[in-house]
Amino acid sequence: MLTANNVNIQIGSLTLAREMSFDLQPGQVTAILGPNGTGKSTLLKTLFGDQKLSGGEIRYGGEALSYKSLAKWRSKFGYMPQDINLDVNLTVTEVILLGRMDALSLRVDDHTLHQALHILESIGLSHLANRNVNTLSGGQCQMVLFAQALMREPTIMMLDEPVSALDLHHQHVLLDHLVSQTRQQQYITVMVLHDLNLAAQYADNLLVLKSGDLVASGHPKDILTSELVQRVYDVDAQVIKDDMGTPFVRTIRKRAA
Template identity: 35%
Template sequence: MSLDIASVRFAYRRNQVLAGVDLRVDEGGFCALLGPNGSGKSTLVKIIARVLQPAGGGVSFGGRDLLAAPRREHARVVAYVPQSGATPFEQTVREAVLLGRTPHIGLRPTRRDWAKVDAAIDRLGLTGLADRPLSQLSGGQAQRVLIARALAQEPRVLLLDEPTSALDLRYQIETLRIVRSVTREEGVTALIAIHDLNHAAHFCDQAVLLDGGVVVADGPPAEAFDADVLSRVYGLDIRVSQGETGVEVRPAALERPLLSGAAEERA
């Protein structure tokens, strides 16, 4: 099965953000959505999550129309991690993660539901915070709670909207490793809106670059990251190199040696 996005269009009033996006992510694939601010990364994720309604086009998974499916059915397939989320402060971490089981729960949570909750909490390194109120968490900890909630949902499609923006470097890496392991071990299809090109190159199987409301590059990072295309899209001279650990992207300005104050004045 695959996640298929066909001719999706969207506009905020007169500002067209998506002008016909076509994209396929294979089952178990980890796909990075990239592009400058305003390119439509978050908008596309929100459309698949049904937070926003597109002006046209369709989204399906395994041939199932995700935009027309009943909400509960959609929630059994798709889990969404927003950039941030307001949750009742009186909730504990464990109670908040239990919300991810809502599409599966009958009259009351079962032992299996609580087991899934505890497994997700442990996977995100939140076990020591499980009984702590959300009001006592840092922004980064709260973001990990949202990711744990999504994993507890047992989705087939995992959508993440810049999930590492509030995390320090350690948890950025750990979170991306967790998502990659979920895709590979459980066959979950993941789509992540992210700014860091090097993180995308290292962790993701597929890189999709948006510009002007359309896809301008799509493929494995080693193929999708073309220096000329990236430079044009980001308005910056960008270099792409192939190292021992994979593709590396650097602004050309960072390759120049730093000048001393006097030398800088002479330059």
């Protein structure tokens, strides 16, 4: 279990987390939601150790995050950042193999290569294996970075807006595979999303942030309501539940009189 206890994040005069406490469980997907600028990405970076705590602590398996041993801490993570920059002269397969940089030698063994190609096949990218990443679209690069995160064989998966550049089909390909692997490998998975309906479909738990506060947490069926959408996003919405109880958010346009 990955646990945040009374976490505070302060950058200059800006408070991005105020006494936040939550648990992230193995085998479950948690989505972080909230308006722009409310600290979603910063919270991910803090869990990863890339942004220092101003107070509180983060623990995993009884071990507290220590900035003196970040390499050891980060070895547990498969981290897919928001900013995509693959300006390198490498093939797709080579970029994915970099996910195992800690175990690579001058020669890539057959098992490691097979593993990379299997991941590519599982997310429908086998046809890109020998393509230079400089020739890919933003969405394709996003899928490649997802594959690289899987290649690390993490215990914690962290993804910052992983579907922002993807079309509808590939959004579901990535998220279906993410949920499947989370269940099978018992990952602790946490991701930042903007799409409330994708979060409702794929997340086991939501962390809803606003102005530095954790304003709601829990299963989408329990907490995703029109009142919460209005409170957090200042948007009128209808929240309708399907036969399985999964909420669907339909925003209501404000029309001029």
